Amino acid sequence: MNIPFRVRLPRILPIIVVATTAIFLTGCFGDDKPWRGKDISSLMPELAFELTDASSDTITAKETDGKIRMLFFGFTSCPDVCPATLQKLSRAVNDMPEQWQDDTRIVFVSVDPQRDTPEKIKNYVDFFSDKAIGLTGDEKALRELSKRYRTTFSYDDPDAKGNYNVSHSGAVYVFDREGNARLLFKPGLSVEDIRTDLVALAQEGRA
Amino acid sequence: MPLAAYLTPYDFSPVTILGCMLVLGLYGYGLLKMPEEDQPGSLRILVFVVGVMLCYGVMQTQFDYYSQYMFFVHRGQHLVLHHLGPLLIALSNPLPVVLFLYSRIKPGIRHALSPVKWIYRFLQHPAIASFLFVGLIFFWLWPPIHFNAMLSRDLYWIMNWSMLLDGLLFWWLILDPRSPLSSNALGYGKRILLLALVAVPQIILGATIVFSRGMVYDVYEVCGRAWPMAPETDQLLGGLLTWIPPAMMSILAILIILRRAMREDGKTPLYSKKLEPTHS
Numbered sequence: 001m002n003i004p005f006r007v008r009l010p011r012i013l014p015i016i017v018v019a020t021t022a023i024f025l026t027g028c029f030g031d032d033k034p035w036r037g038k039d040i041s042s043l044m045p046e047l048a049f050e051l052t053d054a055s056s057d058t059i060t061a062k063e064t065d066g067k068i069r070m071l072f073f074g075f076t077s078c079p080d081v082c083p084a085t086l087q088k089l090s091r092a093v094n095d096m097p098e099q100w101q102d103d104t105r106i107v108f109v110s111v112d113p114q115r116d117t118p119e120k121i122k123n124y125v126d127f128f129s130d131k132a133i134g135l136t137g138d139e140k141a142l143r144e145l146s147k148r149y150r151t152t153f154s155y156d157d158p159d160a161k162g163n164y165n166v167s168h169s170g171a172v173y174v175f176d177r178e179g180n181a182r183l184l185f186k187p188g189l190s191v192e193d194i195r196t197d198l199v200a201l202a203q204e205g206r207a
Numbered sequence: 208m209p210l211a212a213y214l215t216p217y218d219f220s221p222v223t224i225l226g227c228m229l230v231l232g233l234y235g236y237g238l239l240k241m242p243e244e245d246q247p248g249s250l251r252i253l254v255f256v257v258g259v260m261l262c263y264g265v266m267q268t269q270f271d272y273y274s275q276y277m278f279f280v281h282r283g284q285h286l287v288l289h290h291l292g293p294l295l296i297a298l299s300n301p302l303p304v305v306l307f308l309y310s311r312i313k314p315g316i317r318h319a320l321s322p323v324k325w326i327y328r329f330l331q332h333p334a335i336a337s338f339l340f341v342g343l344i345f346f347w348l349w350p351p352i353h354f355n356a357m358l359s360r361d362l363y364w365i366m367n368w369s370m371l372l373d374g375l376l377f378w379w380l381i382l383d384p385r386s387p388l389s390s391n392a393l394g395y396g397k398r399i400l401l402l403a404l405v406a407v408p409q410i411i412l413g414a415t416i417v418f419s420r421g422m423v424y425d426v427y428e429v430c431g432r433a434w435p436m437a438p439e440t441d442q443l444l445g446g447l448l449t450w451i452p453p454a455m456m457s458i459l460a461i462l463i464i465l466r467r468a469m470r471e472d473g474k475t476p477l478y479s480k481k482l483e484p485t486h487s
Contacts, residue, residue, distance in 0.1 A: 151430040
């Protein structure tokens, strides 16, 4: 028995749509971006903060506009992730062509304001790089900032001496000169990868 | 943190709050205005409200904070949004309330709603519904997509809402209270088949996560966890939550459908022809 096509169509249409969608979706997962870090251009909001700098003055993101900024959350008593990351970022900046070095800033935000005074943070970041800015704020401001960039931090219970660990993000958020979110450096990225991306960002509109 | 603070939203979403208020408000309005004989019993009302409040709770309390920064809590959130909440809502059979509310809509507006009806019928095709049900789980758990969804606030809300709406569509299709003998509702055999079919890929996915040696979802490493927990433990628990409870809920739903089918066993289908004597 032959069933006319126009009668069969409504029955087979959903199956056709399922198959087409499945084929279409397989094309969504390709990542052909030239960046070594993760491209977050369309995922995250522009850089915005109001924190305390080394001189205990309030500083906003706008005041750092014009530079490529690498935002990193940490604390000065951190035994591993923070020193390793700051070292890596500092080496990557130093490896850049000299003309671009002053266009970059490492923005280290301490999420441990209890122990990290502005002066302590300044001494800490200065040890790694002269292109680094150390910032902090009250816990509410820090929570808001970390929430804005979809990250968090928490404090472990203090030991007998009152020392405690702080769990925090290991990622570095990179913003261009206009403050647009551009890249996310995961902890596994090499100095060379970071340098390559920073140079590419620095060359945008300037080359 | 005081108890009340746990009940405040971590990421305030007006759409979610208004959506839940609207659903509960319309349901309450329908209950008060509809004829008493059509009203659902108190247990059914309770099940409906619990279903809605569970979905609200995992999206607009501090539970959402832990869902964003712990993989296994995130899996728990989706278990509620895609399975438990919609299952309870569908099981409470809000159809009489919906039909009453629909009867109150003016004919002109009803006519304007016809494209929505068309989309609804299309999405409720068994092939589409089961493909979407499993496809959405796989889509949002595809590692690069999952990474993006957890980084972007907009994508995060799209993910949660798509899971909830799809859960409602699927469980409504499965637990449709109308009998296939007297309506165009999906046959019981097909419903059972769908439930078994959607369970298999979920089991495979959950087991894949559980037995993965490396970190599949590194976004929780990158963005920090809500409390210190070994990443492997977090992933293992998340995998188990993807694997076991959804499979159990498929079995539970199959038992519910079987019970309905057995109750209706022997009843005459509406459109069946009467047997006529044959003359040779």
